[in-house]
Amino acid sequence: MISVNILMEVDDWAELLEHAIDETYYACDVEVNGTTFYNVGIRPKGNTSLTAIANDPNTDRYSFKLEFDHYTEGGNCFGLDKLILNNQYADATNMKEAIVYDMYQYLDTDASLYNYAKVSVNGEYWGVYLALEAVEESFLLRNYGTNTGELYKPEGMGMGGGRKKENITVPNERGFQEDTKEGSEPVQIERKEMTPPASFDENMPPAPEKNGENNAFDFMPKNGMQNGAPPSMGGSGADxxxxxxxxxxxxxxxxxxxxxxxxxxxxxxIQALKQIDSGEHPDSCMDVENLLKYMAVHTFSVNLDSLSGNMAHNYYLYESEGVLNILPWDYNLAFGGMSVGKTSSASETIHFPIDTPFSGTTFFDGLLEDETYRAVYHKYLKQLAKEYVSNGRFDTVYYRIRSQIDSLVETDPTAFYSYEEYDAGAEMLKKTVALRAESITGQLEGTIPSTKEGQSESENLLFDTSDIDLKTMGEFQMGEGAGDNFSMETRKRPNTQNGRSTEDMGSHAAENLRNAACYLIFLLAVLAGILRFRRKRL
Structure with a gap:
């Protein structure tokens, strides 16, 4: 657990919240575990969640991005140039992302460091957030030891996400950063030589010792509409x-x-994508080992707000010397938290097929079709199901997290959910992860079909999941069937901070108006993406 105290002029903080949708940077000072960092850039962040919160009069609980080098060249926080504070929107459990990132850590996958953060504003408790290492320069340096590769964050929903590269800095022996001047020789550091900030590992379970081994349901058509759901949003390359x-x-x-x-x-x-599409020699254009680990964790977590569903976003694409890699991002809607067109069923989530997991892309098809690569992918899934879950790692992480955040959630003044809803959601997540591991084990052993088609033909082989209620863990609905629950299904606590009275803001009319506005924004984003894609084809 880390403490983050944002120090800003009261008027600046109020203005930042009032105009959050603009994602404008403001200057602030930030205390992290008692150390003050001056002249830091801060802005609200998010895609659909940002829009939903901006249109919700009952909450100002935005996610935030802290850029320590935004105003100060070479600025950093214990070696990190950027720090993300995620509000855990639509996640009653407050721990879906933490669990998923711990799985990535367990398999030694290229992924962000994480920890919980007690966030305060001018000394007043604001809420418990998940702190994540931003996937930018310091991340690349820690994982790859060089800044020579190129990084992209495609947004299939047309909401941006990228930025222009700023001055690159590298850590010195004290863990701080020194400028790399233009024209100077690049600093060569071996892969993963950079020591992660101690505060990100504090009180979290240690990484496992290696044992010597190598370490959406697509119920919608690829084009057109079905059950009120939108078409794939992967136009112009995002898929x-x-x-x-x-x-x-x-x-x-x-x-x-x-x-x-x-x-x-x-x-x-493009040349790498062409090579991948040909199916020949994927190891020459893909970071196969890391991608197989990514596929295993991503498939286990059933995150349809991604390439597993029809949303071609929430990932980073990294290219270095013609080799492509996928870096994970945004898992607050994992374990069935995202439903498009209809409410997700527990059975669809628990039994999500491990051999047909990506409906939004063909990028991974060659790896899944190759027997050797598929066997390694299955081995990583087995590690997660047998070692991570059944052998106790998950329980250790689960109870460690609860010991860290229970009291903070109970007193969280901006929480989306009550403590009782959090407690019920967390317990439901524990059951869900256990049953997900059981289903994956069955799919690996052949007692449960491992493809969408096989499960459709042999539903009798799927074990009962009626004890699982996905809504208890939080849910975000989009498309027909979402109705008044388009934005998020939860009973929010009133937000009276900053002098905003909300007693009369929760009327039925206001609720319907807000949800209608959110739905309209979503439809306009879909239409814009379709029109842009068609223009490119003409």
Missing amino acids: LRYTDDDLNSYETIWEGAVTDSGEKDHKTV
Whole structure:
């Protein structure tokens, strides 16, 4: 657990909240575990959740991005250039993301460091958040030891996510950063040599010792509408499908550039996608080992707000010397928290098929179809089901988290859910993870079908999941069937901070108006994506 105290002028803080949808940076000072960092950039962040909260008069609980190098060249927080504070929107358990990132850590996958943060504003408790290492320069340096690769964050929903590269800095022996001047020799550091900030590992279970081994349901058609659900939002390259050699066909990828990439870099990405599409020698253009680990954790977690569903976003694409890698992001809607067109069923989540897990992309098809790679992928799934869950790692993490945040959730002044709802959601998550591991074990052993088609033909082989209520863990609905619950199904606590009275803001009329506005925004985003995709094709 870390403590984060945001120090700002009261008027600036109020203005930041009032205009959160603009995602404008403001200057502040930040105390992290008692150490003060000056002149830090802060802004609200998010996609659909940002819009939903901005249109909700009952809450100002935004996620935030802290940029320690936004105003101060080389600024950092114990070696991190950026820190994300996630509000855990639509997650009554307050721990879905933490559990998923711990799974990534367990398999030694390239993924962000994480810990919980007690967030205060000018010394007043604001809420318990999940602190995440941003996937930017310091992340690349820690994981790859160099900044020569290119990083992209495609947003298939047309909501941006990239930024231009700023001055690059590298950690010195004290854990702080020194400038790398333009034209100077790049600093060469071996992969993962950078020591993670101690505060991110504090009180969290240690990484497992290695044992010597190598370490959406697509009920919608690929095009068109079904059950009121939108078509795939992977146009202009976000779904990582190779279509042709035209740079404009992958515009969404380039728009999400995090590093300062150019036309030559973009052609390298297209060439890699073309090679992947051919199915020949995937090891020459894919970081196969890391991707197989990513696939295992991502499939276990059943996050349909991603390439597993029809949302081509919530991932980072990293390219280095023509080799592509996927880096994970955004798991607050994991374990059935995202439903498109209808409420997710417990059975669909628990028995999510391990051999047909990606309906929003063909990027992983070659790995799944290759017997050797599929066997390694299955081995990682077995590690998660047998070692991580059945052998006690999950229980250790679960109870450690609860000991850290229970009291903070109970007194959280901006919480989306009551303590009772959190407690029920957390217990339901514990049951869900255990049953998910049981289903994966059955799919690996052949007693449960491991493909969508096989499960459809042999539903009698799926064990009963009637004890699981996904809504108890929090749910976000989009499309027909969402109705008044489009934004988020929860009973929010009134927010009276900053002098805002909300006693008369929760009327039925206001609720309907807000949800209608959110739904309209979503439909407009879909329409804009479709029109842009069609223009590129003409």
